[in-house]
Amino acid sequence: MPQKKEGEQGVAVTVRVVVLNHGEGLALPAYQTDDAAGLDLVAAVPEGKPVQIAPGARALVPTGLQIELPRGYEAQVRPRSGLALKHGVTCLNSPGTIDADYRGEVGVILANLGQEPFAVSRGDRIAQLVVAPVTRAVLRPVAALSTTRRGAGGFGSTKTKTALKAAKSPARAAAKAAPNRQSQKKVKAGATPRPKPPRKKAVKS
Ligand SMILES: O=c1ccn([C@H]2C[C@H](O)[C@@H](COP(=O)(O)OP(=O)(O)OP(=O)(O)O)O2)c(=O)[nH]1
Numbered sequence: 001m002p003q004k005k006e007g008e009q010g011v012a013v014t015v016r017v018v019v020l021n022h023g024e025g026l027a028l029p030a031y032q033t034d035d036a037a038g039l040d041l042v043a044a045v046p047e048g049k050p051v052q053i054a055p056g057a058r059a060l061v062p063t064g065l066q067i068e069l070p071r072g073y074e075a076q077v078r079p080r081s082g083l084a085l086k087h088g089v090t091c092l093n094s095p096g097t098i099d100a101d102y103r104g105e106v107g108v109i110l111a112n113l114g115q116e117p118f119a120v121s122r123g124d125r126i127a128q129l130v131v132a133p134v135t136r137a138v139l140r141p142v143a144a145l146s147t148t149r150r151g152a153g154g155f156g157s158t159k160t161k162t163a164l165k166a167a168k169s170p171a172r173a174a175a176k177a178a179p180n181r182q183s184q185k186k187v188k189a190g191a192t193p194r195p196k197p198p199r200k201k202a203v204k205s
Pocket residue numbers: 077093095096097098099100102105106107108109
């Protein structure tokens with residue numbers, strides 16, 4: 001694949017498309033802006049019969065399209081951020097993978113993670129399709145792998161900013177988290193508070 005220069009438009013890849021009967025009359029997926037990465041997919045549900053997705057439910061929404069990707073490419077079915085933010089609606093299997101050898105209808109598995117029922121009407125833009133090159137791996141079994149600074153650390157091993165602060169100064173973090181910060185103020189970080197000595201009685205002469 002030719003190397004892209006900074007600021008240069010991506011390489012155009014031809015994707016053959018078949019519009020199925022129930023997709024007739026709908027706009028073909030399109031890039032909405034000059035440099036959009038995804039083609040917006042629209043719902044090919046029957047006119048006047050929206051698909052209702054109850055809170056917590058999911059539905060396979062048809063697009064009315066079959067596509068033929070060139071070998072060495074995939075298409076990713078990704079959620080639209082607007083639907084996610086406004087309605088809690090996302091692609092459940094995000095990103096969905098369309099293989100280059102798939103010849104069936106492209107479907108979008110929408111999940112409603114919101115609190116309200118969500119209706120999908122014919123022609124609604126429900127997801128976006130990003131076409132991307134695929135790197136295929138050749139697995140080579142070996143006895144051991146090279147060593148690295150990370151090693152087997154993962155799943156949060158590098159901690160968040162807050163967790164790092166807590167690890168450096170546990171007492172200060174605990175004091176900050178305590179409900180009554182005023183009473184903790186005078187206790188030095190890490191020090192055990194010493195009991196006050198009993199007051200000496202004043203001796204009258
Ligand atoms: O969001 C999606 C995901 C997948 N597909 C289609 C294209 C893809 O090539 C095929 C298989 O998808 P995947 O490999 O993710 O599914 P699977 O559950 O592993 O099924 P299979 O055993 O058919 O590969 O289904 C879609 O239309 N939409």
